[in-house]
Amino acid sequence: MPFPMEVLQASSLSFPLLRRHSRNNLINKFRNPTLPRIDIPRQNIDLKTFAATTPTVACPPSDPEIIPEKKEDKFDWYENWYPVATVCDLDKRRPHGRKVIGIDVVVWWDRKENAWKVFDDTCPHRLAPLSEGRIDQWGRLQCVYHGWCFDGVGACKFIPQAPHDGPPVETSKKACVKGVYPSCVRNGIVWFWPNSDPKYKDIYLTNKPHYIPELDDPSFTCTTITREVPYGYEILAENLMDPSHVPYAHYGILELEKVKESSKRDREGGHEMEISVGTIDVNGFSAKHVSADYYFVPPYVYYGRITPNAATKTKDATLPVVPEEKTAMIVFYCIPVTPGYSRLIYAGARNFAVQIDRFVPRWITHMSHNLIFDSDLFLLHVEEQKLKDLDWHKSCYIPTKADGQVVAFRRWLNKYGGTQVDWRNNFTPALPPTPSREQLFDRYWSHTAECSSCSVACKRLNALEIGLQAMSLVFVAMAAAVSAPATRYSMVAMAVLSFLASKWLSHFIHKTFYNHGYDHAFV
Ligand code: FES
Ligand SMILES: [Fe+2]
Incomplete structure (x- = not known):
């Protein structure tokens, strides 16, 4: 489920402002192996400091990592917020x-x-x-x-x-x-x-949870959503770090960047991706992809700071001046729940198009967020089931650099995290069996019940549905009571319309708050 609508909006709103050659320069810059140092933002240095951040071009690994023997290099899952x-x-x-x-x-x-x-x-x-x-x-x-x-x-x-x-x-x-x-x-x-x-x-x-200042910055709007998902922390984290699945798994509902029709090799527009990943150590890693910097701060935070206009901040007078620095933040908190289950808290923030964010009710934005979750939910659940007895590095074929961050995460997990979440013998290694498809796609208990916005909207729309049904009955009674044919026909028409509206609303409520399901074949 990565990169919800804010990113789409960030990309679609901002990239057209860049001239073609400046965009190409930007992309070429990221292809250059002598990439500049990726700095962790100053405000976070006191919390988590990466030991070294000289980036290297991501290269899929072929050898399994060796678990270090030094105790201080071992990540302790219980020494964290x-x-x-x-x-x-x-x-x-x-x-x-x-x-x-x-x-x-x-x-x-x-x-x-x-x-x-x-x-x-x-x-x-x-x-x-x-x-x-x-x-x-x-x-x-x-x-x-x-x-x-x-x-x-x-x-x-x-x-x-x-x-x-x-x-x-x-x-x-x-x-x-x-x-x-x-x-x-x-x-x-x-x-x-x-x-x-x-x-x-x-x-x-002495030790505080990782802080992201933009989420509290009043010049940014921030929206959050929480969703329980039927796959584990490891699968969730690698999915969030994988931009190349977006054009396919989220086709039609999420777009990371505009791809010209003429350069598309298929309908969805998947393409080569240059993702450069910094040095991996026990404190995580950073990565760069086009105009975004990404940071993995174990165990729970993965976030991106997207500044699409940064490339225009140049003294070259021939380039367009974009005075405003547009920044979008995508922040994912990946929370291990039990083997086979995890919880994602997503926070999206941006300092542009803020009026739209302030105007749109939160439960409406959750409709699109939940659809993004639904669209790769089944894929990830099955992937995890298949991986349960396999070694990830040996079982998966990773030939392209598009998977750079996924590989980096798996390397971190293998080398420092003990290959999986430390459950402290509270669970058997076996994953729970696959529930029915209906249960897998449940939205009510995985989101609505614990969402202050959706639970209220759900109750109100349910009340509206009952109101429409009652109106329908009232119109039927009125049609029976009046004698003028024209009035009677209009009462009957109103009764039918109210009934149909209640039926449509019932369907909308079910899809929005209870169970939407997802079928990729006809998207
Ligand atoms: S179990 Fe809580 S009061 Fe008895
Ligand atoms: Fe919600």
Whole structure:
């Protein structure tokens, strides 16, 4: 699902501004093996620094990587912040359950401390999920099985069954929530540190989630979407780093760059791609493709900064002057959930065409985003099933440089990440069986139910559908009551129109919020 509509808009709006020869110069620049250094943006240097960024032209590997023996070169999956949810999709009035890197967590708003808290989603009494509970009138997290209540540090504050004059059993350490994770909000996302050891209590002071300033910049508009997908973190990450599948898997719904009809070799317009990838180390890698810089910051962030007008910033007076720096950001947070399942939080930001973004309701933009997810969902699910017992490097044939970032990611995973997400023996290596196609393409539980915009729109449109059906009945009754033939005919016509509108709306609601499906053959 990479590069949603913002990129399409960035490309289509900006590239026509470049003269043909300047575009060619730009492309030639990226073909040159003496490429300039790709710099990680200054504002991020304090968070993650790449050891070396001298780019090399991507070359598909033929040899499997050797796992390093140096301990410091091993990536620790549990020494990192993980995104839990976007703040705009969380309701402060209720707890929310999420699974992240195999850990069930409950995220809830502690109004005493004005902070989102992330706990292990397990009640210490008899292990019921706290995420099914509620926030009581004193702002405590209440387990709804037997009513035990917990404060923002996980201490038990109330056991309804304890006798008034008995020992204060709620003060026992055993009554506390076992896992209270460090949490924070950054870039509009609630994050948690997946280790509740007290030594990490103040981890935020020394180690913060990767920050992307454009997402908080008021001159940018930012839109986010979260979607659960039925394939694992590894497949999700490599898919996002793969621009060459876009003209095919997302044909007709997403276009990365305009390709002249005369230079197309097929209807879809796939073409040679020069992607240069910097040095890969334990902290990830950077890459460059046409007018965009991409960064992989393990384990969760992959993002691109696209500045299509950068090529015109030159002293050459013969070239058009484009004073405004148009920048589009595409940010993907790839979250491991369980083997075979992952969650993507996408954030798109841009500092142009912002009026359109402010005008269009979020749930409308989610229609196109979800369609992009749907269009390669089945391909990726099946790919993962086929790869489960195979070595990626040996099984896949990677002859072109278009797969440069995918190869880089697999190299990083092989060399530093232990070849896959570290599930800490919580799961068997086997992938879950393939669910029915209907379940695979489910949109309701994978998105709508937890999206604050789509869930409201879905409820309102369902109410409108019922209203249209009621109107249809009212018109039928009115047609029966009136005697004038002309009035009767118009009432019948209105009844039919209302009925047809309700039918169309029902179909629209199903496709938009419940299940769209996707058929590539007739796109
Ligand atoms: S299981 Fe939570 S109160 Fe009993
Ligand atoms: Fe949505």
